[in-house]
Amino acid sequence: MPRENCAAGSEAALGRNRRPLAHFIGGAFDDHVAGLQGGPSDLDHVAIAVHDLEAAIEYYRTTFGVEPVHRERIEKDGVDEALIKVADSYIQLLTPTRDDSPVAKFLAAKGEGMHHVGYRVESCADALGRVKGEGHRVIDEVPRPGSRGTTVAFVHPKGAFGTLIELVEEPSTPH
Ligand code: CO
Numbered sequence: 001m002p003r004e005n006c007a008a009g010s011e012a013a014l015g016r017n018r019r020p021l022a023h024f025i026g027g028a029f030d031d032h033v034a035g036l037q038g039g040p041s042d043l044d045h046v047a048i049a050v051h052d053l054e055a056a057i058e059y060y061r062t063t064f065g066v067e068p069v070h071r072e073r074i075e076k077d078g079v080d081e082a083l084i085k086v087a088d089s090y091i092q093l094l095t096p097t098r099d100d101s102p103v104a105k106f107l108a109a110k111g112e113g114m115h116h117v118g119y120r121v122e123s124c125a126d127a128l129g130r131v132k133g134e135g136h137r138v139i140d141e142v143p144r145p146g147s148r149g150t151t152v153a154f155v156h157p158k159g160a161f162g163t164l165i166e167l168v169e170e171p172s173t174p175h
Contacts, residue, residue: 049106070083120169128155
């Protein structure tokens with residue numbers, strides 16, 4: 001029997017039970033999707049706090065053969081960042097530009113290492129609304145500009161299992 005006929009035959013054989021099953025799966029799937037509205041679509045970046053940005057860039061250059069694709073000073077946060085692209089995500093190397101920067105406080109308290117995780121979301125406002133709607137603490141009450149033209153908001157690590165989470169909405173025109 002040609003493959004097409006075989007497939008058609010299988011479909012016909014399944015036909016009687018297909019509708020209720022598809023209906024059930026469809027319903028469960030719709031609920032699942034509804035539950036994920038505003039949820040992460042990708043890992044945007046892993047941020048690593050370092051004392052010496054140039055030394056960290058050099059480490060990634062010589063050890064992994066990668067270069068920053070973007071560098072930016074974010075005055076409001078008191079940080080210099082270098083973004084290294086890995087697949088569709090970034091490693092974000094961060095160093096403070098002043099002593100009262102949150103990253104400076106982090107380095108003083110905990111030393112170098114992973115600082116936060118950025119989840120890419122379709123809408124930062126929607127994702128933040130969900131977090132607040134669930135009664136969880138946030139650092140940013142409303143979305144604000146991030147680097148690369150992104151819109152971001154931070155979720156407080158207390159209530160997020162010890163992880164500082166950044167919700168990242170990409171610019172509508174990617175840079
Ligand atoms: Co970040």
